[in-house]
Amino acid sequence: MNKKKVSNLKVFTNGFLKENPVLRLVLGTCPTLAVTTVLFNGIGMGIAATFVLICSNVVISALRKVIPSQVRLPCFIVVIASFVTLVQMLIKAYVPALNESLGVFLPLITVNCIILGRAEMFASKNTVGASALDGLGMGLGFTIVITLMSFVRELLGSGTLTLMPGNDALTFQILPEAVAPMSILALPPGGFFVFGVFMAIAYFIERRRGKDPEKEACAGCPSAAGCAAKGACETNGA
C-alpha cells in the first residue's frame, strides 16, 4: 500500500520537471508559443487543456481493453475532439473573452500532442486512477510553463499583467509608463526566444540535479509507433 502511494505521487509529479511535457518532451509547442502574449490567455489555455487531458485520459484508459490497437489513434482522436468541443461550448457560454483571445487555438487543443501523446504512452496502458493522476500532473506541468511564459512575455513585452481583459480592476500596469516595454517579446520572434531561454533553464536545472538530459528524438512523439521516418526527426539532436 505504502509503495503504491509513492508510485502514485511519482506519476503525479513526473509532469512538473522530469518529464515536463513542454520543456522536456517538447510537446504542445504551438499553443505554448502562440497564446502566451497575455497572462489571461496562458492561464485559460492551461486550464482548458488540463481539463481535456484529464477527461480524455480517464475515458481512454477505461476503454483501453475495448479499443482494437489497429484503429486506436482515430478512436483517441474522436474522444479528445469530443471533449474539446465540450470545453469550447462551455468557454463560449461563460468566458466569451477567452474564446475571443484564444481564437483558433481553442479547437486546436484537439491536435495538441500532449493529449494524444499521453493517451498513447500512458492512458492506453494504465489504470483509470493512475491515468487521471497522470493527466492532472502533465496538465499542471503544461499550465505552469505556459503561465510563467505568458507572465514574462506580457510583463516585459507590454509592461502589464492582465487577469481579465476589459476589466480595469484585474489589469495591472506593472512597469511604470516611463519605461518603454520591449514590445518585441510580445511579437512572434519573442515567443521563440523566451521559449528557448526557458528550455535552456530547464536543461540547466536538470544538469544541476546531476542528470544529463538524454537526447530523445522520437520519445515524446505520439506518431512514433507507426512512423517510418524514425530518425528523420532530430528534435533534441545537436
Added chain:
Amino acid sequence: MALKLAFIFFSMILVNNYVLVKFLGICPFLGVSGKLNSAVGMSAAVIFVMVLASAVTWPVYTYFLVPNGLEYLNNIGFILIIAVLVQLVEIVLRKFIPPLYKSLGIYLPLITTNCAVLAVTILNIETPSLVDPTAPYYTFPEALLCAAGAGVGFGVAMVLFSGVRRTLDKAQSQVGKSFAGLPLTLVAASITSLSFMGFGGLLENLFGISA
C-alpha cells in the same frame, strides 16, 4: 477577383506565414528541418494534404453541417476527415506510385496530428470572405488558395530554416551546455521569424487591398 485571390495566396506565404508568424505546425518545423531533403519532402506532403483536406472539409461543412444545424461538429468532423484522408493517400501512393510513396509516404503519419492542417480547415470557415461580401466565410476558391498558400508558406519556412540549421550546427559546440541543441535552435528560429516581420504591410500596398 484574381487580384484578391492572389492577395490571399501571397499573404499566407509572407505576412501570415503559418510557422513563423502564427505558430502553427511548429513540431515538424523543429523536428524535420534538420536536412534539406526531409524538409522538402515534408513540405510537399503538407501542401498536398492541406489542399486536399480543404477541398473536402469546405463542401462537407457548407452542404452538410450547416443545412442540418450541426456546425458545432466541425471540430470532430474535420479531424476525422483529415485522419481518413491521410490514410487514404498513404494507401493510394503505396499501391500506385511507389517512388513518390518512398519520398513522401514516411512523412504522412506525422501529418494527421499537425495542427497546421486542422487550423487551415477551421480558418477557412471562419475568415470573412474578401471576394464575396455576402458570403459568411471564405468561398471555395478562396479556401483552396488559402490552403495552398499556407502550405507553400510552411515549405518556405522549412527550407529557409534547414539552411539556417546547417550553419547553426557548427555553432552548437561553442555555446553554453544548457543552450546547446534545441534552445539554440529556438533562438535561431526567433531571428528567422524576425525577418518575416519585415513583410508586414507589404502586400496591402502592393495590391492596394485593405484586409
